[in-house]
Amino acid sequence: MHNIPHKITQVTTRIEKAALHANRNPQDITLLAVSKRQPEDAILEAYRSGLRHFGENYVQEALAKIERLKLPQAVWHFIGPIQSNKTSQIAEHFHWVHAIERLKIARRLSEQRNPKYPPLNVCLQINIDNETTKAGVTPEDAEALALQITELPNLKLRGLMAIPLRVVIPQHNDDAFTRMKQLFKRLKKHDSLSTIDTLSMGMSTDMESAIQQGATIVRVGTALFGPRTN
Template sequence: MRKGSIAENLNSVTERIVTACRFCDRKTDAVTLLAVSKTRPAADLRAAFAAGQRHFGENYLQEALEKQEALTDLDIVWHFIGPLQSNKTRDVATHFHWLHTVDRLKVARRLSEQRPGALPPLNVCLQVNIDGEDSKSGVAPEALPALAAAVAELPNLRLRGLMAIPAPRGENEDQRVPFRRLAALLEALQRQLPEQPLDTLSMGMSGDMEAAIFSGATIVRIGTDIFGARK
């Protein structure tokens, strides 16, 4: 649970990222901190922005749109990180910079068709069901190459990389197993699609952030350690 102010917690999380990067000999700016702000009021996002945070991740579309309306004066980079139904793609295509949860070609096609021409392509990550869990969304690893090739052809999307939410694991070394697997899948896609800007591994949360960074994460999604437990 959050103990300090949002600014203090952001500083603490940033220090953890820097320490982890140094430990595994990565540049300290190699990892982007994505503040997961679902269920948090717009005032909390404003406080985090004032403390230097720029990237925010939202799971619930209507809630996110209301926050965007309340925070139009801030230059926020908006990431949608929740499951996306095909009938709700237009709002994501119109109002977000990133989408982390593409796992179906139907959704990707709708996003590309609905992305306004005045905006740059929408940055997307393909969500992989890295542990094969029935309760989790995501494309199966064996189906990933075909989906990636099809998404790469869509004109208004920019395929950036992969995202996963592994099953919980207790020890750091155990936590690294699925993250290494996801990193290997990204390396294979980079060989398959060398013309794509495949530079993103969105993985790691408050409880396994260091393991994710050790395994090559470029975006870590942190909510509890910034804002406290969800209400």
Template sequence: MRKETIVENLNAVGERIVTCCNNCDRNPAEITLLAVSKTRPAEDLRIAYAAGQRHFGENYLQEALEKQEALSDLDIHWHFIGPLQSNKSRAVAERFQWMHTVDRLKIAQRLSSQRPKNLDPLNICLQVNIDGEQSKSGIAPQDLAALAREVVKLPGLSLRGLMAIPAERQGISAQQEPFARLASLLQHLREEFPSETMDTLSMGMSGDMEAAIACGATIVRIGTDIFGARNYSA
């Protein structure tokens, strides 16, 4: 994609965030824009970085590691946001700052044991299957608290909050419904585990970002509206 287009798109998304925050009485500084860069070439990430973007989300581990090598001169905050097989957890533990898709204790335990002692704790979100879709990963809402009780005990990890990908809905009111449920789940966790660091709701993408922010999102994961339609055949 042309450099000018990526920069223009980043600016447009930033303006959407500001407008939405103004409409729901929130501070735009509370929102982290996570540029979802899966299938995009490293040069596109470099362009976005030069325009001020620092947080990038990757779904595919091998692709992400190749980009990390190509962009090692940049101070990027790397987020892993895809499903992770337990036998590939070490690379995430060693090379990322955030992991958004923890949905079972085994993965958390491996990330904990494999996180290098010289690094800050790995920030993690527990992924909730908020709509109970069989096609999506995530823990069931009723099982969330039990998982959280075990995860908070693990060294090398910082449980920051929750992540979800709701079923697609039309209209902002319908979109807000699952986001409001996720926000309520986080509030219950905060009451059981008081912590200044359990502050994250990773929710909202290009098509439902406004609804997510209105319901308390702190990280919005935006790909298409920054980098354009993805090319999965490349």
């Protein structure tokens, strides 16, 4: 009904071509299907077609999907802004969180993560273009926050995430992706940040540019599912 297998093939082909053009192994890049506001039958079709990583922005919507779909091998990523009163649900039900920007939220997630579970994988959200209307820690403050997060027992700092300025021409984000790569490489050199291995950036329109600059996770919604249902 949604023709998702064909769309997955199209997207994975784009990823493979971009990776090879950048002299990278396509297997090092994870396709994260942004399933927010998408119907459950579309998610199920994507899962049955081989996708395993799904990204959600809204806690209640995501919890309903997780409970009803019961996809045993699915890896659920929370990619939206995090409210303090939602941290316990996120800590319990998700495998990844991509939008850490405050130590308070990180502490709550660590405290509310069941220690019987593996540590929650987290990424710092970087406000790479210093937009006043966008969430995220500044590049200058990223290292300090990263070091504080490494002290939290039930979190595992995996890397960085960014959403650059919305532009008409995708290539105009090349500079932002380059700066993200430089920040990523700088943090990885720190002895206390050895777990950093993830650079989450790039979407349906600009994934090629992001892959060229080292993205290890690309977050793709429209190219897989079509426009969101609202």
